[in-house]
Every structure is written in structure tokens, then in C-alpha cells.
Amino acid sequence: MELTVNIGRLKLKNPVMTASGTFGYGEEYSEFVDLNKLGAIVVKGLSITPREGNPAPRIIETPAGMLNAIGLQNIGVKTFIKEKLPFLKKFKIPVIVNFFGDSIEEYVKAAEGLSKADGVDALEMNISCPNKQAGWIVFGTDPKVAFEVVNAVRKATDLTLIVKLSPNVTDIALMAKVAEDAGADAVSLINTITGMAIDIRTRRPKLANITGGLSGPAIKPIAVRMVYEAYRAVNIPIIGMGGIMNSEDAIEFMIAGATAVAVGTANFVNPSVTLDIIKGIESFMGKGGIMDVKNLVGGLRC
Amino acid sequence: MLQVGKTYDPLLKRPFCIFKREGNVIQFVYRIRGKGTRLLSNCKKGDIIQAIGPLGNSYPAPKKDFIAVAGGIGIASLFPLLERFKNKAFLFYGARTKNELVMINKAKSLAKKIFTTTDDGSIGQKGLITDVLNDFLENRTMPVYAGGPMPMLQKVSDIVAGRGIECYASLEEHMACGVGACLGCVVKTVSGYKRVCKEGPVFPIEEIVW
């Protein structure tokens, strides 16, 4: 049975990876998961300089999901390379580093810094961030700005470049196409959907940040729809995510058009869920006589 | 962290203190607070739930007599200490009402001396346990160990401030991963945000920025 898939120049031994921000820098989960069994590992989003993040409470559970407003707290590119990368280098799986900035310049600097480091196999750029030079409008919600920032990063790195799309847009197919045209080797979707929860007794927002990003099974149907729409718009591979809890969810994303999948919130529910998902995909293929996992990709019958 | 059910709502595991560990038996004491703990309370003998742990740190061992301050189910964090250092603790145990002063008899048998309060006066003194603590501390400098809701911990922090008293608090924050990966459970400290699940839940109280 063939489980390998390609994302740009990356070869993954299976299509299951971790979603940025839900798996720390890998180390945190290494007691629960043999990292060598994963298709790839995606680490918490980094910026060129460290970020302190938002005040607490940062997370709140909602029906079949959770809202988070971590505020992109991270240790910065330099400390990551010095303190976290050596651990990750010990494993034989691709390390994909998620990063962001609040200006094009910051994106480029982070990409350059990470590209020079030994042990970074690919970059995933999170464009769901506010742009300080344009009234804090999120990069990934304006096609023109999105093109500019992806194109600038493309010129700054030779690594496989994955662009992580924001779902907080009207036309996801357009945004996927913009990323492809700007030079992305792949797109990943979806990031969290902006949401809010209020304590009706105190009339206060439940998150200190007021709004946060919704993840978990609650967002899966939206994510599947967006992967389906993006698949019809681009020729580059898609990494699908959003509410994947088990192998059936993962297969659903692949049929909608995802070449690989990423698992986020489900890690919190079951720390070794990624391994269960890999096994589940294998057994589904075995039962269905599917010889190559790539045969599932975009296999939707309409 | 304990799985409370096999549903998507509630979805996440819930954090609990390990009340007691003997051989391969682990005990928890919890209060039914919302959906998750209610579901957990429906568990029957033989049911299987997933658990991860032990996680995070615990109170440092006291060298001599000490003060334990518990607010409601916050007593759960202090029991292992009371058990290990029998008859060494001056226990200040407060709750809203009589039946929230759980395991009061066991607590009595382990403590050197116990002071209790309830908000409604249904048992013990009526009022706040922190007021009783404040009076007691007058000229004393014993180390203080505190577990309970944040407002109580903040009062304890105010009481011990500037008196040269060693004080540790076990904090509660909303958690998702429990292993330090999601950065969701942070508390503000004098040296930046720290993860309650990893660097905590016990912190020297003077480090907390309220």
C-alpha cells in the first residue's frame, strides 16, 4: 500500500501532519507520539522577534469546539533555531515551520532567517495576521495584499512554501489562486474562524481578547467545503484541516481535494490521535482495495 | 487531565489534582461544576476514560509547621500535603456553604488545627476564611500553601505581601492540551506569561501579577 504524498519538494511518508499551534514545538507531545511516524510536523507560529501574546483567559470551550486567542505568543525565530530545532532535527520527518509577521518586511525577515537554518524543511506562512501598515487589515483577506506578501516571501526563500489561508473571506477559491499565482508551492486551509462567546450573567466576553478563533469539529463542514472549492481553483497541493478528529474525517478532506491533512484541536482530546488516524487511513484503504492514498485525493463524485 | 466523556460537547479533557495514589489506584476528588464534571459523575464502575498525567509541579515540601488555606474544592490540591505531613498544618478551610466543605472530617484528622468558615454561616464561622487567616498570621511567619478560587488566592497574596512569609498558590486556568503545547492556560507573572499546566500549577505567590 502506498501512503506517501508530495507537497512541493517535500516527500511525506503518509499524509498526516500536526496543525500549527496545537503541537507546540514537537517536544511537548513526544512522550505520547513517536514523531517519526508522522507525515510531517508543523510547529507553533514564529515571528522574527518574540511575542508575549494575549492576556488570560485565552481559551474557552464551545459546543464541539473551542475559541482561542493566544495572540501568537512565541519565542521568536532566533531562540527557536537555537533551542527547539536541535530536538526536532533528531527525527527523520520533515519539519515545517509556521511563521507570520505584521508587515511584509517582518514576513520576509522571518522567512530569510528560517531558510538559513539547518533542519527546517519547509515554511508555512500564516497570512491570517493584521497588517500594521494597512490599518491592521488581515493580510489574507485582501487579494492584492495577500499577493504582495506571498510574492515577497517567495523571493526570499528556496524552501517549499505553503501558504495558510484565512477562512474569514467570501471567496476562498480566489485566495487560493492568489497564493498559487504569487508562487506558493501549496496551500493549507483552514485556519480558525473568528468567533465570540459571552457570559450572559456578567455580560462580559468569555475571552480577554473579546474575539477568538474557532477550531474543532464544529468547523469541519466549513473546512471541507473550502477545501473542495480551493481544489477546483488551483493545481498546487492542498493541506486540509479544520475539525479532523479521526481517520474518517481525514479521508473526507482528501476526497474533497486535500493531498495531506493536519490535525489540530484533536491532539488536545487525545494526544496520540495522529497515529490512530494514520492507522485508520491504512485500514480504510485495505478494506476498499485502494492501493495508493493519492487515489483518494479529489475523488469526489458529484 | 481526565476525559469526561466520549462526546464532542464537552470536547476537551478537564484538569484535576491527583488526590491520592496508591499502587495502581489513583483517586480524584471533584465538584460538579458544569457539563464536563456532570458527565464524569455519570461514569459507572468498569467504564474506561482516558487520562494523561501526572502533569506540572506540586507544592514544595514544608520543613516545619505550615499553614494550608483551602477554598472549597481547592482542598483537593492540599490533601496530599496534609497526608504526608500529618499534624503539621494549621488548616484554614472555607466554602460557600456547609456541604461544600467536603471531606471536613478527614481534613480535621490530618491537620494540627483547623479553622472553618462558610459564607452563609451554616457551619464554622460566618465570613471569609482569608479574614480568619489574616488575624491568625498577626505575628507569625509560617509558610503558607493555598489552593482555591482566584479571588481567594489574590486575598491571600495581599495578606502575606511584605511580611516575609513564604507562600505558594495552586492556580486554576482553562486548559486545552495540559502538556504545555497550546499556550492557552497562561498566568501573568513578574517574568512574563507562564503556563499553569507546565510551569505550574503551583507558583510562589509573589510572582503572580493579579
Ligand SMILES: Cc1cc2nc3c(=O)[nH]c(=O)nc-3n(C[C@H](O)[C@H](O)[C@H](O)COP(=O)(O)OP(=O)(O)OC[C@H]3O[C@@H](n4cnc5c(N)ncnc54)[C@H](O)[C@@H]3O)c2cc1C
Ligand atoms: C490544575 C487544576 C487542578 C484542578 N483540580 C481540581 C480538583 O481536584 N477537583 C475539582 O473539583 N476541580 C479541580 N479543578 C477545576 C476543574 O478543572 C473544573 O471545575 C472543571 O474543568 C470544570 O469542568 P466542567 O465541564 O464541569 O465545567 P464547565 O462547564 O467547563 O465550566 C463551568 C464553570 O467552571 C469554569 N471553569 C472551567 N474550567 C475551569 C478551569 N480549568 N479552571 C477554572 N475554572 C474553570 C468555567 O469558566 C465555568 O464558569 C482544577 C483545575 C485546575 C486548573
Ligand SMILES: Cc1cc2nc3c(=O)[nH]c(=O)nc-3n(C[C@H](O)[C@H](O)[C@H](O)COP(=O)(O)O)c2cc1C
Ligand atoms: C490553540 C491554537 C493555536 C493555534 N496557533 C496557530 C498558529 O500559531 N499559526 C497558525 O497558522 N495556526 C494556528 N492555529 C490554527 C490551527 O493550526 C488550525 O488551522 C485550526 O485549529 C483548525 O484545525 P483544528 O480544527 O483541527 O484545530 C491554532 C489553533 C489553536 C486551537
Ligand code: FES
Ligand atoms: S493547557 Fe495547553 S499550554 Fe497549558
